[in-house]
Amino acid sequence: MNKWKIAGLAFVFFWFMGGGIGHFxxxxFFVNIMPxxxxxxxxxxxxSGVFEILGALGLLLAATRKWAANGLILLTLCxxxxxxxxxxxxxxxPDVPEWALSVRLVIQVLLIMCIWWSSREFPNAKSSLVDAR
Structure with missing residues (x-):
């Protein structure tokens, strides 16, 4: 796994671990933003807080990474x-700027892309990125 994917996984890990803890x-805040x-x-x-924490922890092990990532993608969609x-x-x-509410939706799409990309190894794919090995 190259260093960019490791950085992506670290970002996703901290995003969901922090968010999961934030639920408690x-x-x-989280109750008030629900429809x-x-x-x-x-x-x-x-x-959802429990699943965010479990998903973040699941990213740490190669054996559970894809399952955890799939769960985090599903959770993000939910x-x-x-x-x-x-x-x-x-x-x-009123405490959140209107532009930030629109950006949240874009960030959500980018987050899903980051979860997917950083949690997958693509066999026989040549990467222009430097290998972390």
Missing amino acids: THTE PSFPMHYEAVYI VTPANIHMWLNPQMY
Whole structure:
């Protein structure tokens, strides 16, 4: 695995480990960004926090990396309604600039791409990046 993929994995690890911990230390923030029609706000925040932490830890082992990455991609897709809800209702989040609500959606797509790319080895692919070996 080259150093760029290792850096990508490290980024994804810290993103989800930090976010997962945040679900327990800043629970109200995560509850408040959920669409009102979604049931069981607190339960969903805690469960997704656990899966973020487990997914981040799963990235550390080659044997579980692809499964963990697939789970984190799925989890990222599952939180899309919260990001769309924020984007469609900026008045509910006066502390967040409106441009940041749009950027969140772009970042989410880039995050999914980073998770996928950094967690896969592509056999027989020639990389122009320097090998970390």
